[in-house]
Amino acid sequence: MKIFTITVKKTEGFKKFEVPAGLTILDALEYINKTYGENIQFRSSCKAGQCGSCAVMINKKSKLACKTKVEDNMIIEPLECFDVISDLVVDREPYYKKIGTLRNYIQKKNEKISEKELGELKLYPDDLKDVKKIRGCIDCLSCIAMCPARKYSNYPGPTLMRQLARFAFDPKDDVDREKEAFDENIYNCTTCGRCVEVCPKEIDIVHHAVEKLREKTFKKGYNLDSHLEVRKNVLSQNRSVPKEKTSFLEEVADEYIVENEKMRVAFFTGCLVDFRLQEIGKSAIRVLNAHGVSVIIPKNQVCCGSPFIRTGQTDISESLKKQNLEIFNKLNVDSVVTLCAGCGSTLKNDYKEKEFKVMDITEVLVKVGLIDYKPLDITVTYHDPCHLRRGQKVYLEPRKILESIPKLKFIEMEIPDQCCGAGGGVRSGKPEVADAIGKRKANMIYATDADYLITVCPFCEYHIRDSLTKYLKEHGLKKDIPVMNIISLLDKVI
Numbered sequence: 001m002k003i004f005t006i007t008v009k010k011t012e013g014f015k016k017f018e019v020p021a022g023l024t025i026l027d028a029l030e031y032i033n034k035t036y037g038e039n040i041q042f043r044s045s046c047k048a049g050q051c052g053s054c055a056v057m058i059n060k061k062s063k064l065a066c067k068t069k070v071e072d073n074m075i076i077e078p079l080e081c082f083d084v085i086s087d088l089v090v091d092r093e094p095y096y097k098k099i100g101t102l103r104n105y106i107q108k109k110n111e112k113i114s115e116k117e118l119g120e121l122k123l124y125p126d127d128l129k130d131v132k133k134i135r136g137c138i139d140c141l142s143c144i145a146m147c148p149a150r151k152y153s154n155y156p157g158p159t160l161m162r163q164l165a166r167f168a169f170d171p172k173d174d175v176d177r178e179k180e181a182f183d184e185n186i187y188n189c190t191t192c193g194r195c196v197e198v199c200p201k202e203i204d205i206v207h208h209a210v211e212k213l214r215e216k217t218f219k220k221g222y223n224l225d226s227h228l229e230v231r232k233n234v235l236s237q238n239r240s241v242p243k244e245k246t247s248f249l250e251e252v253a254d255e256y257i258v259e260n261e262k263m264r265v266a267f268f269t270g271c272l273v274d275f276r277l278q279e280i281g282k283s284a285i286r287v288l289n290a291h292g293v294s295v296i297i298p299k300n301q302v303c304c305g306s307p308f309i310r311t312g313q314t315d316i317s318e319s320l321k322k323q324n325l326e327i328f329n330k331l332n333v334d335s336v337v338t339l340c341a342g343c344g345s346t347l348k349n350d351y352k353e354k355e356f357k358v359m360d361i362t363e364v365l366v367k368v369g370l371i372d373y374k375p376l377d378i379t380v381t382y383h384d385p386c387h388l389r390r391g392q393k394v395y396l397e398p399r400k401i402l403e404s405i406p407k408l409k410f411i412e413m414e415i416p417d418q419c420c421g422a423g424g425g426v427r428s429g430k431p432e433v434a435d436a437i438g439k440r441k442a443n444m445i446y447a448t449d450a451d452y453l454i455t456v457c458p459f460c461e462y463h464i465r466d467s468l469t470k471y472l473k474e475h476g477l478k479k480d481i482p483v484m485n486i487i488s489l490l491d492k493v494i
Contacts, residue, residue: 004070008032008040009077010087025065025076026054029088041087049200052140055079056088060415062142062198079145081157095141098156102184104163108174130169133208134162136201143195143205148419149426152436155188158195158205165209168216181213182222188433191310191424193390207349214312224429227311234316238302238323239271248278255296256285262292262368265359266333268324268347270340271303272458280458283491284339284361290494291368295337298327306346306387311425321351329355337364339487341457342423345391360388361487362397362456373493375406380489381450382410383441383464384417385457398456398486405493413444422463438467445481446471453483461485 002021006028007014017036019028026047032038045051047066054065057077065076082090137159144150144157161181168177195205203209217223230240237243248269265288273281288295301324305317324347328336335357338344347358359367382398389395395417402410421427421437441464445453453468455461465483472480 004072006070006074006076010040019070021070023070025058025068025070028070041089043089050138052138055140055142057145062145064140064200067200079141081145081150098160102160102163106167106170106173130212131166134166134203136203137162138201140200142198146194146198148192148437149188149190149433153188153433155185161186162205162209165213168213178217178220178222181217186210186214186217187224187425187429189424190419190421190426192386192419197390211309215314218312226428227425230307230428231313231316234303239275240303240307241271241275243275248274248281249299251278252297256289257294258289258292260292261294263334264294265335265337265364266296266298266328266331268301268336268338268343270343273339277458280485280488283487287487287490287494291365291371293364293368296331296333301327304343304346306342307425309346309350325351325353335359337361341385341388342459345387348392360392360394362401363394366397366400370401370404373405376493377407378451379409379411380452380454381413381445381448382416383420383453383455383460385455385460386419386423388456389417401486411448411450413448415444420460420464422459427463434463438463439471442467442471450481453481454486454489456486
């Protein structure tokens with residue numbers, strides 16, 4: 001019989017146990033109590049993934065104990081963000097009290113709707129289409145345990161915001177749920193997608209609840225001044241950031257064609273590469289060409305619309321999407337390539353009408369084949385941008401690239417795909433929240449003692465650099481850890 005070793009966090013500390021392979025975590029806990037005479041406290045009920053009571057942290061991710069198979073060296077802990085009652089049992093009472101304050105029932109004119117009124121309402125199939133997408137929650141609280149905004153700010157968490165959305169989308173409800181959402185800090189959500197990743201019922205809370213509720217909230221006039229400033233930028237220059245110098249698109253040619261072409265791509269620059277990070281854009285051209293990839297650069301492209309989709313300003317995002325579709329749908333290329341995780345995720349997931357393939361630049365490089373790079377004797381760690389890791393499922397390619405550079409030492413940080421705090425309009429709208437989340441990321445980076453932090457997202461790059469600078473000053477550290485885009489790194493070794 002194959003035996004696995006797992007570690008369980010008890011009230012008095014961590015303890016290791018040997019259990020047979022093939023068991024679920026829930027079965028393993030019962031096995032430990034019976035075989036070793038332990039009395040580990042944990043919750044369970046249906047044992048079929050329907051009640052949600054057995055959720056725990058497994059290797060730092062919240063999962064249902066009844067549906068997760070034991071693997072060797074697993075670490076089992078109680079759900080984060082909750083006070084621990086005993087061993088793996090957490091206090092859920094604050095969650096239930098908060099649900100009560102959100103008036104978790106249909107209301108009309110500030111009163112509970114009567115049965116008669118319900119019967120008189122005429123509903124059509126499309127009336128509840130948005131509600132249906134966010135039903136099915138089993139209150140396992142996995143999403144709350146993983147939510148960075150919940151951990152580091154006064155934000156009630158994903159499933160509580162989902163509940164507000166559920167009633168805001170229901171035509172039978174007549175309460176100003178949008179005002180409630182605004183007061184409950186809906187703009188604190190970084191849209192990192194952690195809640196979606198761990199939800200056992202696969203509810204897409206980010207896109208089907210938070211972003212749609214933000215759209216309704218924005219339309220009702222509940223918004224942040226800083227988000228309106230970003231709106232002004234795009235209305236005046238088709239970019240989400242102000243122009244400070246000659247843009248990338250003004251500096252470069254229309255195309256960069258190579259001999260023995262392996263692939264031809266259209267370069268979607270995004271706002272930051274065009275207006276702020278022109279040198280990274282130029283590095284991208286050189287790196288792609290060095291790998292046998294020809295680059296076409298449409299000069300009339302505009303912001304992808306991501307900042308406005310994430311903050312509920314869909315009137316702006318739809319207009320931008322239409323302009324880009326008219327440009328890129330006409331091109332005869334193998335793919336549109338992005339250098340920004342947010343742009344890539346938006347083009348892949350929100351441009352439903354596109355007639356082109358979208359690839360992150362790391363996907364393109366790995367697909368055409370990595371070349372022999374020059375040695376570079378440095379130690380690096382890597383941050384997974386949320387909109388790349390969860391938004392596009394791209395995480396292996398950057399690591400393959402780093403591991404292919406001779407003499408370069410690559411060290412994983414504690415949680416490489418932990419949100420840095422920049423996304424979802426939080427860096428611009430709620431900087432104090434972004435800073436709190438960024439501080440945790442900086443701590444992980446410094447713990448690696450790396451020479452550089454590598455990432456593939458301009459927004460993450462900016463925010464992590466700021467977070468590291470603040471962390472350096474706060475802790476009186478002497479060693480600075482610069483942040484570098486993976487393409488800037490490759491430009492040094494091609």
